[in-house]
Amino acid sequence: MMMQTPLTMTQMIKRAEKLYPKKGVVSRTESGIHRLTYKEIGERTRKLADQLQKLGVKRGDKVGTLAWNHHRHLEAYFAIPCSGAVLHTINFRLAPQHITYIINHAEDQVLILDSDILPLIEKIQGHLTTVKAFIIMTDKEELPETSLSPVYHYEKFISEGSADYEFPDDIDENAPAGMCYTSATTGNPKGVVYSHRGIVLHSMALGMVDNVAMSEKDIGMPVVPMFHVNAWGVPFAGVWFGTTLVLPGPYFTPKILAELIQSERVTMTAGVPTIWLGLLKELEENTYDMSSLRMVLCGGSAAPKGMIKAFEEKHNIPFVHAYGMTETSPLVVVSNLKSYQEDLSAEEKLEVKAKQGTLAAGLEMKVIGKDGEVKWDGKEMGELLIRGPWIASEYYQDERTSDAFRDGWLYTGDVVTVDEEGFMKVVDRIKDLIKSGGEWISSVDLENALMAHEGIFEAAVVAIPHEQWQERPVACVVLKDDYKGKVSKEDIYEFLKPQFAKWWLPDEVLFMEEIPKTSVGKFLKMALRDQVSQMQKS
């Protein structure tokens, strides 16, 4: 029979050290650009692992990170799971009480954090029940003044470790390797635990041509934060394959991203639509050489068709839509055209690329509507269910597990259609659908239509309670700077009318300066609804 060698992450960093010692990472931090080879990254990773053991971190212990995308965070990405502990990446943009909850709930033993996140942790320090040590990542030689204790300077800490540290070879493939909390619409965040097996299989999936086609030849820049579903797994796959990784660091701007793409000849980059809207704006204002890009990967929420069109047709940058969630590692579907779809017209192709895509090999999906599985006709709507070896089976020690995980399937809470070719399109969150007079209106469809208007920078549609119809849509619109005062409510209605049934049209169009967003760039619809109520009252 076949060998029972486990699918564990230790092979990833070992392969990079051995086969790609000359390649490595371009890391932007507070003080500028650092270039480290995988030989160096490997040594530093082993030193960190060695020191964490000496600090008392044991198999299965959780080590939290609160950090931007940079080389030190990448070292933690491997040192922690490859020594048998659990890499717990924490979204430092959440509310302090949620961060406290997350650290205590996961029972983090050690926190590794960027120096600019110190003040945040100092504030909640008194509420942390399990943390025994803090390690601060900084370019500066000395630590800033801090009330945290015991506290270590990352560079000094690892300098005492051994580069000959050997990763254990007896880690079970189903052992936990990482964890990440996802924000809930109500209540505390929910934790997802990633296994070694799940991460290895997901990384293989990222390397497959029909998905993201990551390879040694890539220069990959994950813009999606490393605290957000492991930056979609790009750092894991990247190190394994010997990909050059460009890590854009703290407080980046569209300008910084454009400059990095240009100077480092980035071939693939990954992030949420808000990031790409920003980049698009930058490309319209200044000139850059973007010719190295073979793929801008976009997920997290739906990319407006206008944005895809602008990237592809105006800037000649291949733009690929995908879909996933914290619970799915995250790759589920990717919108790569099928070979025979290459014969479609540009407009038809755009139509396909605006959908989230087809299911990755290795996963199963089901779409359940009112009467069981929906037809693949691009029209029937239903909730998306997913199953597979890199899909979570539960929330970590959380009663809400039973809401989302039933009969062996993950109930995503996303309402979707699937067309004849198997392309899935997210219509809405079940919770964000607008129920008007017994019918469903998709806020996402209206938003996409609005964002295709040349004068609109971004737009969100929310449901507002209505006596007669139960709920009615209201559009919130941010105009581009040079369109401000030049586009009226009536213009927008004229623009929408030919595209929708009359009863789909928003009851109101509100112009705003900005749409409130979550820490990962998604529209914060709850806050928006409050804001709209205020505006309507005033």
Added chain:
Amino acid sequence: MMMQTPLTMTQMIKRAEKLYPKKGVVSRTESGIHRLTYKEIGERTRKLADQLQKLGVKRGDKVGTLAWNHHRHLEAYFAIPCSGAVLHTINFRLAPQHITYIINHAEDQVLILDSDILPLIEKIQGHLTTVKAFIIMTDKEELPETSLSPVYHYEKFISEGSADYEFPDDIDENAPAGMCYTSATTGNPKGVVYSHRGIVLHSMALGMVDNVAMSEKDIGMPVVPMFHVNAWGVPFAGVWFGTTLVLPGPYFTPKILAELIQSERVTMTAGVPTIWLGLLKELEENTYDMSSLRMVLCGGSAAPKGMIKAFEEKHNIPFVHAYGMTETSPLVVVSNLKSYQEDLSAEEKLEVKAKQGTLAAGLEMKVIGKDGEVKWDGKEMGELLIRGPWIASEYYQDERTSDAFRDGWLYTGDVVTVDEEGFMKVVDRIKDLIKSGGEWISSVDLENALMAHEGIFEAAVVAIPHEQWQERPVACVVLKDDYKGKVSKEDIYEFLKPQFAKWWLPDEVLFMEEIPKTSVGKFLKMALRDQVSQMQKS
């Protein structure tokens, strides 16, 4: 944690049916070209699975196939393992007593065979101890006269099956899915059992960019026989990914292959060097459009540098060297250049591409020389050891397991070097190394040098016993037709001299009409040694 969904092959055929019903297979049989969609292949596969159950085939039962590469064999490739039985592909070119041994040793319950293989099976029928039924694959409406019994006509057999047959969803990922016997240098063939997990992971590996990069966009033609390590896994990965598969059928010639590549716009094809030597000859004699090819994958034995050069430089066809064996599913290393090696000169690139390549992500290797692990310097020789989830852990019920599988590693019996960049090069079989005066001479190195000579069609070097030096090399050379009588022994010595130490030069150069080969196109060195002894005596 993550879902425990098993890595089983049922997902492959189901994905092709559901997501790629319009795509499919181009199959050449005795009567011409057949085109079947994956919708049709799926239905026929389910019918075959249904009928095999009705015939009494149970979980874990072995079903043997003796067939060429065509659509019916592909249906068996999925119907058998996806119903829980074991697909046992049999090399019908082996000696009849070995075929008998294989069928009895595996305990095949049913044999599915091509009609042209009937006479062979009729001859050994009396010796088969476990086979309960024979299914004959043919385009003809009626079966030929046969002594086999009970015997079924494949098309009539499946026509009675149900296209609604459901593949079981409770197959364990470690359950056996396939098996294949590899010929031993002495004694009976040795069996390797492939698990569902191994085949799924190996298929993912084939889809990864840095390996074979198989995808939906490919039109893939496995020339390597489907009885030989599952045609290197190409049919499994191809169906899973929705790749168009071109199956070249029985008794193909270089001309037929060239015509199929041209007419079907084949993008990738896989086979042994002998096949590509034949194709090269055909391309030199006739004109074809080969522009669709993105990869000629070559394995099984070392490709001579001259052949790689001819494909790449003369015909502009990307030629990729790889290495594997029956025991390894087979993918182990592939010779894709690293990104920074693209800057090498054409000659240097050729040097790299003539090596077998770098290790696929997912596997581990070790090269053990006289003093432990060898240095990666391209010079130190040692035996290649491999480990990983698609590497066999044993021979099926065979005492010889302990020779090759030790301490969790597969001892390949291949002597290799590894260069600074991690490119492995097969120097020789441990058994084929020529031991001359206490030093090693690589027969493969001499063969490659000889085959780079413009007048030489093929060449093999064997060890001949020698009183003083223990062993000495003798070269056996087949000249190209238009060089016959024009290249002398002395010409060949002059050609070799600048390339090798004096004591490496063959003691004798023998001109032959043909070099004896195994059924899979490898040089039959044992037979050759006998032939050389005869020639030297006479």
